[in-house]
Amino acid sequence: MSVSPVAPCNSSEDASAQQLCQARVVAMVGNPNVGKTSLFNRLTNLLAKTSNFAGTTVDRRTGTADLNEGQSCTLVDLPGLYSLTASSPEEQIARAFITGESECPPEGVLVVVDATNLQRSLAVAREAIQCGRPTLVAVNMIELARKSGVDVDLDVLSQKLGCPVIGVSARTGEGLDELKSNLRQLLHPRKMVVLGAEAEPAEIECGACGVCPFADGHRWASTLARESTRTGYVASEEWTDRVDQVTTHRFLGPVIFVAVMVAAFASVFYLAQYPMEWLDATFGLVTEKVGGWLPEGDLNSLITDGILAGIGGVVIFLPQICILFFMLAILEDSGYLSRAVVVIDRWMRRVGLPGQAFVPLLAAHACAIPAIMSTKVIANRRDRLAAIMVIPLMTCSARLPVYTMVAALLFPSSPWSAALLFASAYALGMVAAFFVAWLLKRSILPGEASPLILDLPPYRTPSLSNALRHAYERGWGFLRDAGVVILAISIGIWVLSTYPKLPEERFTEQLQTAGLNAETLEETDLENRRALAAQEYAVIGRMGKFVQPVFAPLGFDWKTSVGVMTSFAAREVVVSTLSILYGLGPEPEDESSLHDRLMSATDAEGNRVFTPATCVSLLVFFVLAMQCLPTQAVTKKETGSWGWAVFQFGYMTVLAYVAALIAYQTISRFT
Known part of the structure; x- marks a missing residue:
């Protein structure tokens, strides 16, 4: 957020x-x-x-x-x-x-x-x-x-x-x-x-x-x-007690929890594919119409390739975000999520987190900012600091577009596999949070967590109207809060991707160096080469190539490296950034989606950019990295020190880089 x-x-x-x-x-x-x-x-x-x-x-x-x-x-x-x-x-x-x-x-x-x-x-x-x-x-x-x-x-x-x-x-x-x-x-x-x-x-x-x-x-x-x-x-009621004996069981409880989450995520992919296709087609049509109305030039490119491409790259994932929050609202209204507190509390106490931290950790799946602020209900300062340090590892709504993009790249025709990957990303964030809390307990924040006291609400038939309202508010809140930032960064990315302009003489020299002649190339191939050369000559290309050696061991090319850099202001911006970087230049006759562009993207040697190893590496990095400046400000405010905020940013960045490095290098050796 x-x-x-x-x-x-x-x-x-x-x-x-x-x-x-x-x-x-x-x-x-x-x-x-x-x-x-x-x-x-x-x-x-x-x-x-x-x-x-x-x-x-x-x-x-x-x-x-x-x-x-x-x-x-x-x-x-x-x-x-x-x-x-x-x-x-x-x-x-x-x-x-x-x-x-x-x-x-x-x-x-x-x-x-x-x-x-x-x-x-x-x-x-x-x-x-x-x-x-x-x-x-x-x-x-x-x-x-x-x-x-x-x-x-x-x-x-x-x-x-x-x-x-x-x-x-x-x-x-x-x-x-x-x-x-x-x-x-x-x-x-x-x-x-x-x-x-x-x-x-x-x-x-x-x-x-x-x-x-x-x-x-x-x-x-x-x-x-x-x-x-x-x-x-x-x-x-008697049946409620019998159900609780199963849902909160030491061994069956975690299995049921995982099964419920996987089923919920699978329904997200099944139900969201149709509105996503409609939104993709709508934005494609709008971009085509607006591009036809405006004269050729920088203004046309700014609106179509900058603003519309950037916003559309995020809005297309709105159906999945809304459906996910709808499913979570159904689970909460039914009374099941309270049982999940009991199941997870057993594990949380072992790693040094108090049971009272479960609600902030659960709230962090929407946004880390209010979750960190809600830790004030934890009386013990040691427990509260531990919770604040690990809350950003929970998957917030801003990460969902990235998860969805990677899941679609890896499993474009298998919703169940995509759902399993989606659930695995959530699980990785939770496991990392528990691991970090365990380390903090045995290092800079020693001590035992406070016990949990919780009233379990009765099981109820969930209200569809309330769940729909909750999904609408969360979806609208995502667009409202992220919209201004996405729009500003999208325009900034377009400017950096467009200026300075590539001189025609320099492009001709590049073709001659590569042994090519502009007169013998097909028009589409020539224009695509010119667009790529223009991006590399612009400020963003120079920035990306400057930092790319740092991210090369993770499998990121210079465009992905730029996306990672811009995402440190707000995670969800990486999707719009990639949409702009891979969408500039003349459009082919058949409009292609961002997914198709990324699937077919190749580097200068003709190798596929988004290999399975790169996709997993990108996913792992975004699961674990601290990429939200407002969250850092809240951490400083709630802890009273910039030291804790800097520590939070530093350990999460190192953790994300090392984990992504291990994932990429391991998968690359077996594929």
């Missing part, structure tokens, strides 16, 4: 803040996996806008909810969290928003809790009520609680909390009319709702627990959950 973690409030953020100040705003708060987003989507009819809180990379979703009787309000879906009093960025921002410390305070707060697991989700409800805003509590998934034999007494909950409590189901729509009615009442001028007398926080008595700093709140929530349910407050 190419965004700064902390930046001044820009004009769009200012406008968004002003709009919220002028609207009737209700903040939505709740734990992860309580169905808060599903309820938000129900109330706003999926018409929401995603933006960042001013000066941060933390997302918030806003939408207008029709409350009937001609009234409406603006809902702000705050990040899912377990507490409003801890120090993570999400918790700090949510509390500041509710209390009005950061901007205009909301007129009310809607807290969403899980009817099937009240003892886990009520703690944050108490903290939200104590913020002093008019509050309404929605007990979601009420129908699942009834099916599990749990009868939630909403009146008791309301009395104990001192605010209205409504039973709802975001899945079926049950209770939504009553919820809207109470939201209308919430927005009327009224006395502020405060915590009921019976729910006043008790003195903290747990002095022996050194793991959970919120033991008092959870103990209070557990007591209230028992008092407000008639048949017990844990919604645990």
Whole structure:
């Protein structure tokens, strides 16, 4: 990702803040996996806008909810969290928003809790009520609680909390009319709702627990959950326990995890091939049309070979990115990913990583920036530093275009083989992270990792609408955050690839040196030779040939070396860079894709550039290298020292180079 973690409030953020100040705003708060987003989507009819809180990379979703009787309000879906009093960025921002410390305070707060697991989700409800805003509590998934034999007494909950409590189901729509009615009442001028007398926080008595700093709140929530349910407050079915015995088994658990991931990646390749072909054809048609409208010259080349080729080289992989995040959202919504925490925690503790680091490591598969920031929930500084050092080794969304490109080059007609390679790239990043954490534990960061305490959510049928929304937001976020950087670098690559211009006399001398005559060559061959000679004469060719000896042992030619250099600003740029470098020059009669160009690319001696050894080497390098300058800035900010950021960049670069060198030299000897 190419965004700064902390930046001044820009004009769009200012406008968004002003709009919220002028609207009737209700903040939505709740734990992860309580169905808060599903309820938000129900109330706003999926018409929401995603933006960042001013000066941060933390997302918030806003939408207008029709409350009937001609009234409406603006809902702000705050990040899912377990507490409003801890120090993570999400918790700090949510509390500041509710209390009005950061901007205009909301007129009310809607807290969403899980009817099937009240003892886990009520703690944050108490903290939200104590913020002093008019509050309404929605007990979601009420129908699942009834099916599990749990009868939630909403009146008791309301009395104990001192605010209205409504039973709802975001899945079926049950209770939504009553919820809207109470939201209308919430927005009327009224006395502020405060915590009921019976729910006043008790003195903290747990002095022996050194793991959970919120033991008092959870103990209070557990007591209230028992008092407000008639048949017990844990919604645990017999079959769920039997399934957990398999999915979290010491030996079967990892096998199931790997099988699920491979199946998910295979579906990504199967489902994405059609929209990718459509996008490829669309960009080819647009490039052809625009090239025909503009007169021949540098402007034509800039737009078609620079801007359109660079953007198209990344956009074509958008379907795979969206489908991948769709599959991950399905797995998370179903409750399976929480079981994966239990499976992987056994391995993480052995290498010196705390169980609390699993969530940041999982979040790093989207972007390392918010993942590193989320390590604030790890209390032990040693554990937190270890997690920060290895988080960038997790495969983020910016690496996906590179993985996809290499998988297509190696296995163009075998989705299952490509999926296995894709999963192997993810596995390599995780294995490398665990190996580095193990080394850190035995060297500069000695010590034992803290234990993991985790509530497993019940298994549920995943929501397709939520998964689609998540995929859309992640895909759009990828384009939004990377688009400006890709466009700027694409234009820069085109300029460096075009200037200075190759003198015709110098090209003629090169042909004569090679024993060729321009008059005897076919026109297409002559123009292709001229385009290649022009690139080598331009600045980018000289740069590439200067650094190419460094990357030659990895199997990279000068064009690939240029792609690697530009990718240190942002990983995903390498695809657009190669698209530009291999797409300049006159187009053949039949439009070819980037994949076809790379497959047929040859060096000056006529040897294939992207051999299997080179492809694997390139993949290994991008799995392990630190190629994201904003991540370095976040590392410095969160550790308080540039020393850790420099160490992170240095060890990852050396690790990537050595691993890619071993991969290339080994495969080259056997192929």
